[in-house]
Amino acid sequence: MSQAIASAAFSPAAFEAHLASQNEPAWLRERRQASHAAFEEMPMPGMGDEEWMRTDIRLFHLDRYCPPAEAPSESIAEPLLSRGVELGGDMVRADGHLLTSSLAEKWASQGVLYGSLRVLVAEHGDLLRPFFERQVVDARYDRFAALSDAWWSGGTLLYVPRGVVIDEPLHMISAMSDGGADLGRTLVVLEDGAEATLLAETASPNEEAGGMHCGTVELIVGDNAFLRYVNLQNWGSKAWHFSHQKAVIGRDARIQWTIGALGSRVAKVNQHVALAGEGADAQVNGVMFTEGKQHLSYHTLQHHQAPHCHSNLLYNGGLQDKSRIVWRGMIKVDTEAQLTDGFQRNDSLMLDPDARSDSIPGLEIKADDVRCTHGSTAGRVDEEMIFYARCRGYTRQEAIRTIVAGFFQQVYDRITIPSVREALGQAVGQRIREYE
Amino acid sequence: MASVESGSPVGEINKYDFRTETTPVFKAEKGVNAAIVNQISEMKNEPEWMRQFRLKSLEIFESKPMPRWGGAIDIDFNDIYYYLKPTNKQGRTWDDVPDEIKETFDRLGIPEAEKKYLAGVKAQFESEVVYGSLEAELGKQGVIFTDTDTAVREHPDLLREYFATIIPPTDNKFAALNSAVWSGGSFIYVPPGVHIEYPLQAYFRINAENMGQFERTLIIVDEGASVHYVEGCTAPMYSSESLHSAVVEIVVKKHGRCRYTTIQNWANNIYNLVTKRAFAYEGALMEWIDGNLGSKLTMKYPAVYMMEPGARGEILSIAFSSAGQHQDAGAKVVHCAPNTTSQIISKSISKNGGRSSYRGLCKVLPGAHNAKSNVVCDALILDPQSRSDTYPYIEVDEQDVSIGHEASVSRIGEEQMFYLTSRGLSEAEASTMIVNGFIEPLIKELPMEYAVEMNRLIELQMEGSVG
Numbered sequence: 001m002s003q004a005i006a007s008a009a010f011s012p013a014a015f016e017a018h019l020a021s022q023n024e025p026a027w028l029r030e031r032r033q034a035s036h037a038a039f040e041e042m043p044m045p046g047m048g049d050e051e052w053m054r055t056d057i058r059l060f061h062l063d064r065y066c067p068p069a070e071a072p073s074e075s076i077a078e079p080l081l082s083r084g085v086e087l088g089g090d091m092v093r094a095d096g097h098l099l100t101s102s103l104a105e106k107w108a109s110q111g112v113l114y115g116s117l118r119v120l121v122a123e124h125g126d127l128l129r130p131f132f133e134r135q136v137v138d139a140r141y142d143r144f145a146a147l148s149d150a151w152w153s154g155g156t157l158l159y160v161p162r163g164v165v166i167d168e169p170l171h172m173i174s175a176m177s178d179g180g181a182d183l184g185r186t187l188v189v190l191e192d193g194a195e196a197t198l199l200a201e202t203a204s205p206n207e208e209a210g211g212m213h214c215g216t217v218e219l220i221v222g223d224n225a226f227l228r229y230v231n232l233q234n235w236g237s238k239a240w241h242f243s244h245q246k247a248v249i250g251r252d253a254r255i256q257w258t259i260g261a262l263g264s265r266v267a268k269v270n271q272h273v274a275l276a277g278e279g280a281d282a283q284v285n286g287v288m289f290t291e292g293k294q295h296l297s298y299h300t301l302q303h304h305q306a307p308h309c310h311s312n313l314l315y316n317g318g319l320q321d322k323s324r325i326v327w328r329g330m331i332k333v334d335t336e337a338q339l340t341d342g343f344q345r346n347d348s349l350m351l352d353p354d355a356r357s358d359s360i361p362g363l364e365i366k367a368d369d370v371r372c373t374h375g376s377t378a379g380r381v382d383e384e385m386i387f388y389a390r391c392r393g394y395t396r397q398e399a400i401r402t403i404v405a406g407f408f409q410q411v412y413d414r415i416t417i418p419s420v421r422e423a424l425g426q427a428v429g430q431r432i433r434e435y436e
Numbered sequence: 437m438a439s440v441e442s443g444s445p446v447g448e449i450n451k452y453d454f455r456t457e458t459t460p461v462f463k464a465e466k467g468v469n470a471a472i473v474n475q476i477s478e479m480k481n482e483p484e485w486m487r488q489f490r491l492k493s494l495e496i497f498e499s500k501p502m503p504r505w506g507g508a509i510d511i512d513f514n515d516i517y518y519y520l521k522p523t524n525k526q527g528r529t530w531d532d533v534p535d536e537i538k539e540t541f542d543r544l545g546i547p548e549a550e551k552k553y554l555a556g557v558k559a560q561f562e563s564e565v566v567y568g569s570l571e572a573e574l575g576k577q578g579v580i581f582t583d584t585d586t587a588v589r590e591h592p593d594l595l596r597e598y599f600a601t602i603i604p605p606t607d608n609k610f611a612a613l614n615s616a617v618w619s620g621g622s623f624i625y626v627p628p629g630v631h632i633e634y635p636l637q638a639y640f641r642i643n644a645e646n647m648g649q650f651e652r653t654l655i656i657v658d659e660g661a662s663v664h665y666v667e668g669c670t671a672p673m674y675s676s677e678s679l680h681s682a683v684v685e686i687v688v689k690k691h692g693r694c695r696y697t698t699i700q701n702w703a704n705n706i707y708n709l710v711t712k713r714a715f716a717y718e719g720a721l722m723e724w725i726d727g728n729l730g731s732k733l734t735m736k737y738p739a740v741y742m743m744e745p746g747a748r749g750e751i752l753s754i755a756f757s758s759a760g761q762h763q764d765a766g767a768k769v770v771h772c773a774p775n776t777t778s779q780i781i782s783k784s785i786s787k788n789g790g791r792s793s794y795r796g797l798c799k800v801l802p803g804a805h806n807a808k809s810n811v812v813c814d815a816l817i818l819d820p821q822s823r824s825d826t827y828p829y830i831e832v833d834e835q836d837v838s839i840g841h842e843a844s845v846s847r848i849g850e851e852q853m854f855y856l857t858s859r860g861l862s863e864a865e866a867s868t869m870i871v872n873g874f875i876e877p878l879i880k881e882l883p884m885e886y887a888v889e890m891n892r893l894i895e896l897q898m899e900g901s902v903g
Contacts, residue, residue: 050505335820350835353805361841363826368817368847378800378832378839 009066010151012040018067018151022118025125028132035139036150042143051142054326054358055268055297060240065181065212067151071097072177077203079173080423081232085199088168089114094175096154096184103170110164117155117187128157131189136218137244141270144242148216152185160194162222169197169228169417176202176235178209186217190225192250199420201232202263209236210265219247219255223277226254230420234427235263237292243269251277251306258415260424261288261296262431272301275309275337285411286315289428290323290355297326302344304337304370313344316411318404319355320433328360331374333367340370348378349407351435381435400435404428467514470494473616476519480585480619483592493605493615500609506795507733507762511679511707518617518650574632580625581636584652587623594625598656602685602713610709614650614683621651621682626661626692635664635697635883653684655694657720662693666883679707680731686714688722695723696738699886701730701893704760708734713768718744724751725881728763729893737795739768742776742804749778754878756897757790757822766795766827771807771837782813783875786822787897793825798839805836813843816874818867868898 015036019029044062045052071094082090091101091114098116113120121128139149156172176182182202190196204211213235221227227247235241241264247255261267273282282302290296302311317325331342348357361374381403389399408428412421473494477487502509574581580591587595605615626632657663680702688694694714702708708731714722724738740749755763769778784792794813815824826843848870856866872879872894879887 338820348832350832350837353835354802355835356831356833358832359830359841361826361828361830361843363815363824363843363845365815365817365825365845366823368820368822370817371844371846373842373844374826375843376828376830376839376841378830378837380835380837 009063010039010147012036014066015150018153022153023122024118025121025129027129028121028125031132032150035146038140039143039146039150042140042146045142045144051299051328052268055266055295057240057266057268060266062212065179067153067183068095068097068177068180071095071099072175072180074175074177074205076173076175077205079171079201079203080234080427081199081201081230081420082169082171083419083423085171085419086168087171088166089170091115091156091172092175093154093156093172093184095177095180096152096174096182098154104168107164107166111161112164112166113157113159114170115157117157117185118153120157120159124159128159128187131187131218131220134220134248136220136248137216137246141244144214144268145216145244148183148185148214148244151183152216153183155185155187156200158188158196158198160190160196162191163193165195166197167195169199171199172201174200174202176204176209176211176213176239178205178211178236180211182211182213182215184213184215186215188219188227188229190221190227190253192222193224194222195226197228197417199230199417202234204234204236204239204263207236208238210238211235212240212242214242215244217243217245219245219257221247221249221253221255223250224252225250228256228417230258230260230415230417232260232423232427233263233267233269234260237263237265237294239264241267241269243267245270246272246274247282248274248276249280249282252279253277254281256283256285256416258285258420259287259298260427261286261298262427264296265294267296267298269297270299270301272303273311274303274305275311276305278306278308280306280309282309282311283414284311284313285414286313286317287408287411287424287428288315288317288325288327289431290317290325291320291431291433292323293321294323295326296324298328300327300329300344302329302331302342304331304333304340304342307336307338307340309337310341311343314411314414315346316349316408317346317357318349318351318407318428319357320351320431322352322354324356324358326358326360328358328362329374330362330364331372333365333370333372335366338367338369340367340372342370342372344374346376347407349404350378350380351404351433397434401429401432404432466517468494468497468516468518468613468617472518476617476619479519480588482588485596486588489600489605490616493612496605497609497612497616500612502609503735506735506764509707509709509733516679519619577630578627579630579632580623582623584621584623584654585619587654591623591625594656595623595654598654598685598687600685602687602715603683603711608711610681611683611711614652614681614711618650618652618683621653622655622665623653624655624663624665626657626663628658629660630658631662632664635666637666649680651682653682655684655686655696657686657688657692657694659690660692661689664695664697666697666886678705679709682710684710684712686722688714688716688720690717690744691719692717693721695725697725697882697886699727699729699882699890700734700736703730704732706731708736710734710736712736712738713741714739714749715741715743716747716749719746721748721750723749724753724767725878726752726765726767727754727878727890728765729756729897731763732760733762733764735764737766737768737797739770740778741770742772742778744773745775747773747776749776751778751780752878752881753780753782753794754875755782755784755792755794756894757784757786757792758897759788759790762791762793764793764795766793768797769799769809770797771800771804771809773804775806776804777808779809780811781877782811783878784813784815784824785818785871785874786815786824787818789819789821791823791825793827794843795827797829797831798841799829799831800834800837800839802833804834807834807837807839809837809839811841814874815843815845816871817845817847864898868895871898
């Protein structure tokens with residue numbers, strides 16, 4: 001790739017060409033233009049910003065990546081989450097482009113939409129426009145949010161009409177070529193009383209692959225609806241991962257959101273849950289496991305905006321080698337959100353003296369009749385547990401393996417989908433080193 | 437409880453304007469600049485190195501941006517007098533003190549002598565004799581307990597060895613400001629092996645400047661020695677200035693022990709932006725006990741750096757914020773060496789629209805293996821207008837550690853309330869009792885007379901707030 005082309009990758013000229021190629025409704029085009037203008041103006045976040053002071057991206061050069069014109073030809077890795085699962089629909093994305101998508105007829109006939117966001121927004125622009133305009137993720141949050149809003153391509157849409165209950169999981173895999181760029185955007189809309197399960201995972205051609213993902217995930221869960229969403233981030237160890245993810249939960253609605261954070265060189269993720277309707281319930285699970293020089297930075301927010309809501313977050317992280325995990329969590333309770341029950345917990349298992357964990361739980365509470373607690377621990381594998389296991393005939397290595405697996409079991413126990421439990425357990429299991 | 441009108445907690449008494457007719461001999465111009473810093477240094481007859489230190493600190497102050505986190509700080513630095521030297525030791529007379537304030541003192545049960553001191557009636561202070569004998573006894577053991585200005589003159593070598601080494605002026609904007617214009621504060625040196633049995637109290641000293649706006653305290657506890665220092669008091673403190681910015685540096689050497697107790701109760705128009713830090717060496721113990729009740733905004737995070745193996749740090753922090761107040765208080769523990777242990781207990785209470793925040797740091801540096809730390813934060817919110825925040829930062833750079841943090845926020849339980857009222861207590865009495873129970877861990881660490889005062893103060897604060 002020559003330098004001249006590279007530096008022009010996200011230029012205004014390239015942007016105009018990109019717009020012309022998208023064939024979109026006018027309102028969406030205007031929105032992209034506004035976001036691109038914002039992207040041009042905003043500075044790159046730096047160490048002076050509270051959210052970025054622990055995450056060094058000085059080695060990240062946006063100019064080295066360009067939005068891919070066509071889908072790569074490399075073969076796509078075997079999916080982990082859909083093994084042995086009867087799927088209601090499936091789709092494969094590569095560098096943001098749609099390769100294949102399918103949806104069982106029984107769901108399609110009930111008005112369910114599942115597939116490429118780009119294709120579906122061209123066909124159902126009027127239906128989807130209000131959901132775009134809700135701006136669930138603030139496109140001006142930072143430069144990456146603006147970039148994603150202006151440049152997203154391909155993407156995924158799941159739309160479930162009022163009262164439709166999909167009892168088979170839907171699956172998607174987004175692949176990125178080595179050194180490629182993925183600007184995918186996911187929009188999930190569950191109308192009132194709808195139910196669905198979406199399993200999303202990422203894949204790189206090999207474990208050391210690079211590339212850049214800059215994306216947005218918006219989940220809109222209507223009143224009395226129930227969404228289960230699993231997001232397994234499994235990029236190669238040289239990839240950059242920037243993502244803004246947010247769910248808005250309606251009255252008496254529920255979300256069960258599981259994040260697996262295993263891949264990438266540097267990941268900076270904002271995962272927000274807004275409990276917007278009375279009686280909303282959010283369960284957030286995180287499994288993070290790092291090795292080498294990985295740096296994963298996850299910023300979670302449980303925002304209680306309405307009374308009687310319940311949120312429960314558990315993030316467990318295991319750290320090997322010289323890796324580093326930053327978890328910064330916040331529970332915000334608005335004045336109106338009386339009778340809130342909020343909980344967050346982050347446990348870190350330090351498997352190597354050179355690993356580093358930053359755990360920053362937070363509470364901001366403006367209502368008085370609430371119950372909010374948080375907890376955070378960091379520690380190593382307990383020698384007494386190893387001793388106990390060895391007394392029962394385990395070798396030291398086996399004992400450590402079992403204890404590490406057991407550490408994550410607390411999170412697995414909360415995940416109701418067996419294939420997800422197995423996939424996460426297997427992915428972590430493969431990564432555990434042989435410890436002496 | 438009859439003497440003060442009902443619904444008039446201390447927070448409101450604080451607002452009484454307390455003016456006195458003193459004619460200062462020297463009053464610097466408003467604002468801060470090199471000329472004023474030079475003037476201050478000259479007035480104090482300081483050695484050249486201190487003058488240079490002040491000037492350099494001023495430059496640092498000017499170059500640093502305001503902190504972008506914490507509370508909202510709205511200060512015009514050029515509208516403040518940075519140095520006032522009173523005419524003579526004689527200030528106001530007891531008769532000048534407004535009745536309301538005398539009443540507050542009475543209700544807090546503060547001894548007469550202390551009352552007068554607090555009111556600034558120093559000439560009549562009766563503890564002079566007590567202090568005199570105390571000083572003689574300490575002097576025999578080699579203890580130095582003086583104000584920092586005197587120490588610059590009389591103990592220059594000792595002071596210079598430690599001064600600004602724990603908190604350099606580059607540390608933060610307000611430490612730089614203090615370094616440029618500091619005045620007063622305590623200087624304590626405890627020689628090896630000396631144990632001081634009773635708490636040393638800042639206000640037992642007869643010194644016109646020890647409670648200044650920009651005081652600077654330095655405490656050195658030598659090997660195997662121990663000291664308990666008490667700063668401030670439970671009665672409301674009056675100041676016409678809007679900014680209080682102190683620096684407190686403490687060194688605890690091998691197997692030494694130091695406890696530093698503060699009860700801060702500034703008037704509700706004061707910004708209280710204080711930097712406090714201690715270095716604890718091998719096997720040493722540093723304890724901060726920090727109560728914040730007054731001020732408009734407090735940003736104060738007492739820190740313990742555990743520099744050598746076996747050092748311990750313990751911090752107990754209580755914040756009580758009422759209408760118009762923001763207590764951004766907390767604690768920092770930094771484990772720099774193996775086998776170090778620390779504990780933070782934070783309790784906060786918010787009422788009448790007040791905001792209490794806990795902001796803390798627990799950091800384990802590489803090599804500090806077998807570090808243990810436990811952080812517990814509890815918050816009580818008494819009404820729907822109030823707010824409570826918790827921001828604990830935990831940074832672990834070592835594998836072999838045990839770190840725990842937990843926090844909870846709640847309001848007074850209906851059941852506790854019901855239980856107490858069914859036993860004949862009024863709602864106000866019941867909630868006072870529950871709040872007193874909530875801060876019990878602090879109260880029991882205070883010297884007796886403070887504990888009594890503190891309990892009464894909570895009663896006063898709680899008046900007029902029915903849970």
